[in-house]
Amino acid sequence: MITVENLSKSFWGNTGPVVALDDVTLEVPTGTITGVVGPSGSGKSTLARLVALQERPDSGVIRVDGFNTAALDPRRLRAARRRIGVVAKGELLPQRTAAGNIALPLEQAGVDGPQRREKVGKLLDLIGLTDKAARYPDTLTPGQRARVEVARALVGDPGLLLADDPTHELGTDAAAGVLTVLDRARAELGATVLVVTSDAGVVRRIADDVALLESGKVTERGNLLALVQDPTSRVARELLPAIDAPEEAAAGHDRVAEVVLVGFAAVGALLPEATARYGAAISVIGGGLTRIGETPVARFLLGVSGGHADAALGWIAERGGLVRQRVSGLHGIAAAA
Numbered sequence: 001m002i003t004v005e006n007l008s009k010s011f012w013g014n015t016g017p018v019v020a021l022d023d024v025t026l027e028v029p030t031g032t033i034t035g036v037v038g039p040s041g042s043g044k045s046t047l048a049r050l051v052a053l054q055e056r057p058d059s060g061v062i063r064v065d066g067f068n069t070a071a072l073d074p075r076r077l078r079a080a081r082r083r084i085g086v087v088a089k090g091e092l093l094p095q096r097t098a099a100g101n102i103a104l105p106l107e108q109a110g111v112d113g114p115q116r117r118e119k120v121g122k123l124l125d126l127i128g129l130t131d132k133a134a135r136y137p138d139t140l141t142p143g144q145r146a147r148v149e150v151a152r153a154l155v156g157d158p159g160l161l162l163a164d165d166p167t168h169e170l171g172t173d174a175a176a177g178v179l180t181v182l183d184r185a186r187a188e189l190g191a192t193v194l195v196v197t198s199d200a201g202v203v204r205r206i207a208d209d210v211a212l213l214e215s216g217k218v219t220e221r222g223n224l225l226a227l228v229q230d231p232t233s234r235v236a237r238e239l240l241p242a243i244d245a246p247e248e249a250a251a252g253h254d255r256v257a258e259v260v261l262v263g264f265a266a267v268g269a270l271l272p273e274a275t276a277r278y279g280a281a282i283s284v285i286g287g288g289l290t291r292i293g294e295t296p297v298a299r300f301l302l303g304v305s306g307g308h309a310d311a312a313l314g315w316i317a318e319r320g321g322l323v324r325q326r327v328s329g330l331h332g333i334a335a336a337a
């Protein structure tokens, strides 16, 4: 477990001090992927450098498995740094093959040849590049190079894998490939991963937990699937499908409600079952379906008509759907299950 407690960091800019991080607290539970998402300049890279123990905070503490890293002497600090696998971008050695680049940290650590080969072989398999082991970086695609960089960061079995903007400047397929590797690292190696990104889609695809960083402050954090069911969550607003129906499309229904459904059973079955049980006519006015990791999540604006419209909505809420009725126009009441 990595914990960041009350971390603050300022820099001197041209016009005075710039607060990059302001009292940031964060947990990265073991074996999970935590995503820190925020706009440009919100402090993401500063946070990544501090967690990588490359820079010291002005105040606050970073704990790795309970140890306060601020209290470490230089030798222990170097050892602690080695426990953090930083995905370093654009730093593959051009004169070394993909396998040779992944093996480099093991060579530096004095690991013998057979052990190196076994470890590198496993990681080449994890990143799906076994057949490219002998290729040099300049003959790989940007996405393949990015996957090799992740493998190199994983080769020392780090306590934390840290990736700053891992999909930056990659096309859609290449980005998906890198995220699959991070996901497999967590699932198959039990890696603990911290990803900082400005792309909410990265968080939606791989994160278990998320923190929203804005102007150096964490303004929201928690489990992603829990947050998407929180009507006040700004992360949820970012990640769920937009309801892009015009106001007049909601006219003519007895009840209009925004509904968030999480999981295969809810997304697949709740609406037809509510229709069948309560004889209510339920129509989808807007919204849509997405996935959070492997979990389907839907946000719909529903129009419900018929004698048992309220009962139908109440039943959906009882079954775990988040139901917010729109009473009139923009006003709503929350009835979370």
Ligand SMILES: Nc1ncnc2c1ncn2[C@@H]1O[C@H](COP(=O)(O)OP(=O)(O)OP(=O)(O)O)[C@@H](O)[C@H]1O
Residues within 6 Å of the ligand: 011, 012, 013, 018, 019, 020, 038, 039, 040, 041, 042, 043, 044, 045, 046, 047, 198
């Ligand atoms: N070494 C530094 N010297 C001076 N100011 C800095 C330094 N590093 C970061 N800053 C400032 O701190 C703030 C946060 O920067 P940071 O790079 O951490 O944000 P970011 O969220 O990673 O942004 P981006 O997504 O654009 O990379 C910015 O105002 C930036 O200009």
